[in-house]
Each structure stands twice: as structure tokens, then as C-alpha cells.
Amino acid sequence: MPLKGIITVxxxxxxxxxxxxxxxxxxxIALDMDIITPRGFHPAHLAEDGCTxxxxxxxxxxxxxxxxxxxxxxx
Amino acid sequence: xxxxxxxxxxxxxxxxVRAGLKAFFGYPxxxxxxxxxxxxxxxxxxxxxxxxxxxxxGAINMVYGAACAGVRVMTSTSSPGxxxxxxxxxxxxxTEVPMVLVDVVRGGPGLGNIAPSQGDYNQMVHGGGxxxxxxxxxxxxxxxxxxxxxxxxFDIVEKYNTIGVVMIDGTIGQMMEAVEMxxxxxxxxxxxxxxxxxxxxxxxxxxxxxxxxxxxMEKANYRLMKTWQEIERNEVRFKEYFMDDAKIAVIGFGxxxxxxxxxxxxxxxxxxxxxxxxxxxxxxxxxxxxxQIAEQVDSILVVEMNSxxxxxxxxxxxxxxxxxxxxxxxxxxxPFPDEITSEINRILKSKxxxxxxxxxxWLERMASIVQ
Amino acid sequence: xxxxxxxxxxxVYQRPDSLIDINTHYxxxxxxxxxHRLVAEVLDEMNLSDKTIGVAPVGCSVFAYNYFNxxxxxxxxxxxxxxxxxxxxxxxxxxVFTYQGDGDxxxxxxxxxxxxxxxxxxxxxxxxxNANFGMTGGQMAPTTxxxxxxxxxxxxRDVEQMGYPIRASELLASQDGASYIVRRSLHDxxxxxxxxxxxxxxxxxxxxxxxxxxxxxxxxxxxxxxxTPPKASKWLEEKMIPYYPLNDYKVHPSIIELKV
Numbered sequence: 001m002p003l004k005g006i007i008t009v010x011x012x013x014x015x016x017x018x019x020x021x022x023x024x025x026x027x028x029i030a031l032d033m034d035i036i037t038p039r040g041f042h043p044a045h046l047a048e049d050g051c052t053x054x055x056x057x058x059x060x061x062x063x064x065x066x067x068x069x070x071x072x073x074x075x
Numbered sequence: 076x077x078x079x080x081x082x083x084x085x086x087x088x089x090x091x092v093r094a095g096l097k098a099f100f101g102y103p104x105x106x107x108x109x110x111x112x113x114x115x116x117x118x119x120x121x122x123x124x125x126x127x128x129x130x131x132x133g134a135i136n137m138v139y140g141a142a143c144a145g146v147r148v149m150t151s152t153s154s155p156g157x158x159x160x161x162x163x164x165x166x167x168x169x170t171e172v173p174m175v176l177v178d179v180v181r182g183g184p185g186l187g188n189i190a191p192s193q194g195d196y197n198q199m200v201h202g203g204g205x206x207x208x209x210x211x212x213x214x215x216x217x218x219x220x221x222x223x224x225x226x227x228x229f230d231i232v233e234k235y236n237t238i239g240v241v242m243i244d245g246t247i248g249q250m251m252e253a254v255e256m257x258x259x260x261x262x263x264x265x266x267x268x269x270x271x272x273x274x275x276x277x278x279x280x281x282x283x284x285x286x287x288x289x290x291x292m293e294k295a296n297y298r299l300m301k302t303w304q305e306i307e308r309n310e311v312r313f314k315e316y317f318m319d320d321a322k323i324a325v326i327g328f329g330x331x332x333x334x335x336x337x338x339x340x341x342x343x344x345x346x347x348x349x350x351x352x353x354x355x356x357x358x359x360x361x362x363x364x365x366x367q368i369a370e371q372v373d374s375i376l377v378v379e380m381n382s383x384x385x386x387x388x389x390x391x392x393x394x395x396x397x398x399x400x401x402x403x404x405x406x407x408x409x410p411f412p413d414e415i416t417s418e419i420n421r422i423l424k425s426k427x428x429x430x431x432x433x434x435x436x437w438l439e440r441m442a443s444i445v446q
Numbered sequence: 447x448x449x450x451x452x453x454x455x456x457x458v459y460q461r462p463d464s465l466i467d468i469n470t471h472y473x474x475x476x477x478x479x480x481x482h483r484l485v486a487e488v489l490d491e492m493n494l495s496d497k498t499i500g501v502a503p504v505g506c507s508v509f510a511y512n513y514f515n516x517x518x519x520x521x522x523x524x525x526x527x528x529x530x531x532x533x534x535x536x537x538x539x540x541x542v543f544t545y546q547g548d549g550d551x552x553x554x555x556x557x558x559x560x561x562x563x564x565x566x567x568x569x570x571x572x573x574x575x576n577a578n579f580g581m582t583g584g585q586m587a588p589t590t591x592x593x594x595x596x597x598x599x600x601x602x603r604d605v606e607q608m609g610y611p612i613r614a615s616e617l618l619a620s621q622d623g624a625s626y627i628v629r630r631s632l633h634d635x636x637x638x639x640x641x642x643x644x645x646x647x648x649x650x651x652x653x654x655x656x657x658x659x660x661x662x663x664x665x666x667x668x669x670x671x672x673x674t675p676p677k678a679s680k681w682l683e684e685k686m687i688p689y690y691p692l693n694d695y696k697v698h699p700s701i702i703e704l705k706v
Binding site for chain 2: 464495496497498499501502508509511512515516517518519520521522525528529530531532533535536537540541557558560561565
Binding site: 004005006008010012013015016017018019021022023039041053054055056058059060061062063064065066067068069070071072 | 450452454455456457458459460461462465469470472473474475476477478479480483486634635638639668674675676679
């Protein structure tokens with residue numbers, strides 16, 4: 001069972017390039033069409049359950065806008 | 076103190092070494108190559124930095140980097156190389172870091188030749204790269220004066236965070252004269268607080284010449300101009316010989332001024348009221364002194380090894396106040412004292428029509444010489 | 447299902463300290479951002495940021511000095527290697543790197559970069575190759591591919607008239623002074639990881655005084671290629687890599703053995 005993860009996306013930095021959307025192996029990232037950032041972008045966000053905290057989204061993000069968290073391993 | 080025979084190029088190199096020069100970056104170009112070659116052994120001997128760059132473009136940008144790192148650094152070149160360095164000089168000026176350039180001027184334009192000239196006056200004194208700034212330009216007339224000027228210019232450029240150019244001609248670079256070398260200064264051990272030395276966060280420094288917002292650029296330009304005003308107040312230099320009761324003033328800088336001095340001495344020996352004013356700072360230009368001379372004398376004879384570049388700066392203060400004449404040799408030709416003596420005698424007998432620009436009347440007289 | 451609370455979780459990735467918390471002017475999806483991030487991460491991990499002086503070029507990354515949290519200077523177009531040389535020669539104990547685009551390094555700057563590599567200058571060069579002059583609006587660059595349309599080759603680069611692209615890594619690796627010359631790409635996660643390793647090894651080369659190091663990073667330019675960022679990454683993979691193979695072109699023996 002993969003560990004669960006969460007990402008937070010800094011809306012001041014995200015430019016909605018969608019590289020994270022494409023790269024996410026779990027396909028759980030999408031642009032949030034309900035929000036427009038002060039810079040005029042729909043920021044990326046975790047749209048569904050299933051994030052494993054793999055960090056691939058942060059790896060491809062040109063803005064270093066993504067912080068990735070993962071459950072601590074127990075035992 | 077002992078006086079030794081030194082060749083001009085090697086002498087100014089040694090003078091810079093004694094002024095605590097930390098780094099020299101240069102490129103071979105006649106007639107200053109001896110300076111590069113001298114530095115190539117002298118600097119490593121003292122554990123300092125020497126590098127022959129891939130071109131003058133490389134050299135001036137290496138100087139730019141080292142200047143940003145806060146060390147005493149210089150380069151030397153000749154006219155075509157100076158042209159190549161213009162972009163770098165402008166960047167250095169815009170970044171407001173100090174550096175020194177020695178320009179050993181040769182015949183031009185273009186590849187020209189390797190003979191001595193003063194044809195870089197406009198490009199250095201009224202230029203030095205694009206944008207609103209002025210370099211300090213000093214023009215010594217002997218090997219000793221070059222040594223003293225180079226030795227002292229590092230303190231000056233560091234005081235104002237600006238560019239200092241010592242402009243000599245190929246003659247001074249190549250000739251040997253007796254020189255008393257100044258004492259060896261220690262290398263500075265610390266760095267100015269604006270220098271890039273490695274720093275993080277609020278301790279970091281950024282050195283750039285970019286001001287994208289025009290209003291910010293204007294503030295920077297204003298600051299450069301205020302500094303320039305201070306330089307104008309403090310750094311004007313010139314020498315006068317036999318001027319107290321002179322009725323004809325010969326004005327010339329560098330080797331032209333030195334040759335003219337011989338003619339002036341000959342004239343004085345004959346009892347003629349002739350004097351010499353030799354600007355040493357071309358930028359800032361001694362406008363006030365020129366005006367005083369113009370108010371005193373009946374005629375000014377400007378002598379240069381170019382087509383009349385300093386002439387225009389003299390005319391700014393002298394036109395309308397006195398008769399202004401010009402004598403020049405171009406292309407790397409050096410004038411002889413007897414040529415200037417002939418000019419002095421000619422002026423004593425008759426003056427040029429004040430409606431005719433002195434350059435034009437000179438070109439008329441030159442026709443018989445060049446053809 | 448228990449709600450996840452980030453307070454109880456471990457941080458897998460966060461923004462490196464050496465990147466200033468500021469919005470960049472780079473286009474959405476531009477891999478300059480990835481390159482900046484990787485350099486910042488590497489310098490953080492190596493604890494070098496307060497000893498580093500960066501040299502910014504002229505190009506899209508002309509304002510790189512606004513984004514890195516350490517000392518920076520601004521060079522004129524193409525001259526960054528000369529400026530870096532001036533700094534490194536007088537401050538050999540500092541880490542000095544240039545960050546240059548393909549127009550800056552391979553067009554106007556060929557003299558300076560070849561000379562620096564030839565001299566074995568102990569500097570590190572981060573070379574961003576996106577096959578065009580980005581900042582000025584997408585003109586043809588020495589790295590533009592044959593047939594590639596740009597704003598100054600509107601009918602596609604015609605090799606008869608405009609010649610062939612220059613492969614900088616191959617060119618510079620042929621110099622004895624070059625000690626670490628590799629080409630990597632930023633188009634997908636696996637290659638980004640390999641790029642980061644390469645950047646690390648390049649700085650290790652400098653720290654060991656082994657000579658000139660350069661990492662060429664094949665990069666996208668979504669705006670001037672007229673492609674979305676994900677499509678631009680695909681285009682890079684399909685079109686650029688065949689012309690610019692990803693490889694190690696020169697690796698100093700001491701670096702081969704290094705485990706980082």
C-alpha cells in the first residue's frame with residue numbers, strides 16, 4: 001500500500017503551465033478552474049485522492065511552487 | 076632615489092605593480108605589447124594575477140569581473156583595442172566599479188599603423204562607451220610623468236568608483252627615459268563593502284548596470300553626473316610654462332605638448348612672448364584655465380597629433396575671446412619643433428580670418444605638406 | 447479514512463533556500479525555472495551558497511540575479527566566461543559559475559567560451575540550449591535546428607544559406623582544458639534527475655580545481671516554439687535530442703569515481 005501524500009501549491013508562484021498535471025503518475029493534479037490567482041492563472045492543485053507524495057510534480061515544476069508531504073512510515 | 080632607464084610601457088606596468096595592482100588582463104597590440112609581456116613575468120613573480128585574454132573583449136570583461144570582486148585591476152591596449160573595449164568600459168562605468176586603462180594611441184582610423192598619434196581624444200574624452208557618463212582621462216608627456224600618473228590614479232578611481240584612463244601615445248610607450256620609481260605599496264588585504272565576495276540572503280550583493288525602469292536609470296545617471304561634478308571640481312590638472320607675460324599661448328597635450336615646449340623655449344630665447352599650457356587632465360578639461368589664457372593672449376596655437384580634437388574644447392572657451400590657430404600632424408606623424416616654430420612666426424605676422432575655422436585654414440596649409 | 451495533516455507528515459520536497467521567494471518573469475513552463483531550481487538545490491546541498499558568485503548573461507535569464515539568494519554580477523552579452531575568469535582568478539576560493547543561453551554563449555560569446563574551456567578555467571557553466579534567441583522574440587540562433595522556423599528564419603532554417611547548428615558540448619569537450627562537459631535535458635522527470643546529478647558533478651569539478659566544467663541543458667521555449675509547455679517537452683524529446691545527443695562528452699577520471 002503506497003504511503004499517502006499531499007502537495008501544496010503556492011498560488012503566488014504557479015503559472016498553470018500544467019507540467020505537473022502531465023507528469024503526475026497518479027493523475028491527481030489539475031488546474032483549479034474555480035480560482036484565478038492575482039497573476040491571472042488557474043493554479044494547479046490536488047484534485048483527487050491518490051497522491052503518494054512521490055515528488056515528481058515538484059521535480060518538473062519550473063517555479064518551485066510545490067511543497068510535497070508524505071505520511072511518515074510507521075515501524 | 077635612484078634613477079634608472081625604463082621603457083615607457085614597462086615603466087607604467089611597474090608603476091601599477093607598485094601601486095598595489097592585484098590583477099592585469101591584457102592582449103598583445105602594438106605599441107603597448109611590452110606592458111603585457113612585462114606583466115606576464117612580473118605579476119606571477121609577486122604571486123599576483125596575470126592572464127593574457129583571448130581578445131580585448133575578453134580582457135576588458137575579465138577586468139570587469141575582477142573590479143566587481145573589489146581588487147585593483149587594470150588593462151592596457153592601443154586604439155583599435157580601445158574601440159573593442161568600449162562596451163566593457165560602459166558596463167564598468169554603469170556598474171560604478173573602479174578600474175584603470177592605459178591607452179597607447181596609434182595612427183588610425185581602422186587598422187591604421189603602429190606610429191604614435193593622439194587620435195583617440197574624441198573616443199576617450201567625449202566617449203569611453205555609450206551612455207551618460209565621463210571617464211577620467213589623464214595625458215602625461217614623459218615616461219616619468221606616466222609613472223607618476225599611473226601610480227596615483229588607482230586612489231583616484233577608487234575614490235569616485237569610476238574609470239581612469241591614462242592616454243599616452245606610442246612614442247611615450249616605446250621610448251626609454253630616466254625614471255625614479257615610486258615605492259612598492261602593499262596589496263590591500265580587505266575588500267570594499269560593495270564588492271562581490273560571497274554572501275547569502277540579506278548579505279548578498281548584486282552588481283549590475285541594468286536599471287529597467289527609466290526613472291531608476293535616471294537616478295543612477297544623476298548620481299553619475301553628481302560624481303562627475305565632484306571630479307570636475309577636484310581633478311583638473313595642467314602645467315604652464317612661460318605663461319605669465321605670454322602673448323601667444325601654445326596649447327598641446329602629451330608628446331605634442333612636449334615637442335611644443337622645445338619650440339616655446341626657442342622662441343623665448345629670441346625674446347618672443349610665447350608660453351605653453353599643457354593640459355594633463357583631458358577629462359575633466361581645464362576650461363577655466365583656457366578661458367583665462369584666452370583673455371590674456373592675442374593668439375592661441377593648438378598643437379595636436381590628430382585633426383583637431385582638443386581644438387574644439389579649446390574653442391569652447393577661446394572662440395570670440397582671442398585668435399585661435401591650429402597645427403596638427405595625423406596618421407602617426409610626429410611634429411618637429413621647427414614646424415611649430417614656423418607656426419609661431421607665422422602667427423606673429425598675421426592672423427587667420429576669424430570667420431574661418433582654424434581647422435580649415437590649417438588644412439589649406441597642409442596641402443603642400445601632404446601632397 | 448483519517449484526514450491527512452501536513453503537520454504530521456514529512457516534507458519530501460520544498461523550495462530551496464537559494465531561490466528567493468519571488469515570482470519570476472519566465473514564461474509559464476519555461477525550463478529556465480527548472481534549471482534555476484536545480485542549481486539552487488545543488489548549491490544548498492553542497493553548502494556553497496554563501497561562497498558563490500554567479501554571472502548572469504544577456505538573454506531571458508538576464509535577471510537571474512533577482513532569483514538566486516547569493517552574490518551575482520551582470521555580464522555583457524557573451525562575455526560571462528571572461529567576467530567569471532576575472533572573478534575566479536582573483537578569488538580562487540569562491541565558487542564561480544556562469545548561466546548562459548545559446549544566443550549568449552554560442553553566437554556572440556564563442557570567443558569567450560572557447561577560450562575559457564581551452565584555458566581550463568576553473569569555472570562552471572550552466573548552458574541553456576532552447577534552439578532560439580528567446581528574449582528578443584524567438585530569432586534563429588546558432589543552435590536552431592535545420593528546417594526550424596523562427597522569427598528570423600520564417601521559412602525554416604535553410605542550411606544552404608544559414609548553415610548548420612553548432613554543438614557546443616562536442617566542440618568544447620575537444621579541448622584539453624575541459625574537464626566535465628555533459629549534455630542533459632529538462633523535458634521529463636527522469637532527465638531532470640540526471641541533470642541535477644550533472645550539475646552537482648560540475649560544481650564538484652570546480653571544487654577540486656580540475657578545470658572547466660559545463661552542463662548543457664536542452665530546454666524548452668514554449669512561447670517562441672508556439673507550443674504548450676507539455677507539447678514543448680515532447681518536441682524537445684522528438685526533435686532536439688536526435689541532433690543534440692544526451693551524453694557525457696568529457697569526464698575527468700577523478701569525477702568518474704565520485705559518488706554523490
